[in-house]
Amino acid sequence: QVLLAESGGGLVQPGGSLRLSCSASGSTFRIYNMGWYRQAPGKQRELVAGITSLGRPNYADSVKGRFTISRDNAKNTVYLQMNSLKPEDTAVYYCNADPPHGRWGQGTQVTVSS
Numbered sequence: 001q002v003l004l005a006e007s008g009g010g011l012v013q014p015g016g017s018l019r020l021s022c023s024a025s026g027s028t029f030r031i032y033n034m035g036w037y038r039q040a041p042g043k044q045r046e047l048v049a050g051i052t053s054l055g056r057p058n059y060a061d062s063v064k065g066r067f068t069i070s071r072d073n074a075k076n077t078v079y080l081q082m083n084s085l086k087p088e089d090t091a092v093y094y095c096n097a098d099p100p101h102g103r104w105g106q107g108t109q110v111t112v113s114s
Contacts, residue, residue, distance in 0.1 A: 001026075001102060001103065002024055002025055002026045002103075003024070003026075003103070004022060004023070004025075004094075004103075004105035005022065005023045005024075005105050005106070006020060006021070006022045006093060006094060006095055006105050006106065006108040007020070007021050007022075007023075008020040008021050008108055009092075009093060009108030009109045009110045010109075010110070011111045011113065012085055012110070012112055013112070014085060014086060014087060014112055015084060016085050017083045017085065018082045018110060019079060019080070019081050019082070020079065020080040020082065020093055020095075020108060020110075021077055021078075022034075022077060022078045022079070022080075022095030022105070023075075023076060024077070024078070024095075025076070026076070029076040030053060030073040030076075031053050032053060032097045032098075033050060033051065033052045033097060034051055034071060034078045034095060034096070034098055035050040035051070035095065035098035035100070036048050036049045036050075036069060036080045036094070036095050037093070037094045037095070037096060038089075038091035038092065038093045038094070039091055039092050039094070039107075040090060040092075043091075045094070046060065047060065047098065048060045048062070048063050048080075049063060049068075049080060050069065050098040051069045051070065051071050051078065051098075055070075055071065057069045062088075063089075066082065066083050066084045066085075067082050068080070068081040069081075078095055080093070080095075082110070085110075085112045086112060087112045087113060088112075089110060089112050090111050090112050090113070091110060092107040092108065092109050093107060093108050093110055094107045094108075
């Protein structure tokens with residue numbers, strides 16, 4: 001079973017930046033499309049950015065132009081660079097396959113507030 005561990009969240013002011021990392025266990029990471037998801041209080045979990053096994057990214061309209069997803073298959077890691085952060089980006093961020101399966105990690109809290 002693949003284990004996922006997210007890190008890099010924190011408190012940032014509007015307009016600031018954060019870089020999230022997600023480390024995955026297992027030798028099959030490279031074959032999976034991966035995604036970053038987020039869940040805000042009282043809302044459903046949503047996919048904000050995905051990346052195919054070959055490195056092609058896709059983004060939700062709400063983050064397009066501000067977030068960049070990337071992956072390093074040698075390190076079994078997927079990243080999310082978040083720029084121009086807004087208060088509405090506040091959420092717990094998770095990574096998983098796209099579409100998701102298996103156990104979710106603990107997530108990492110991102111809070112955008114002045």
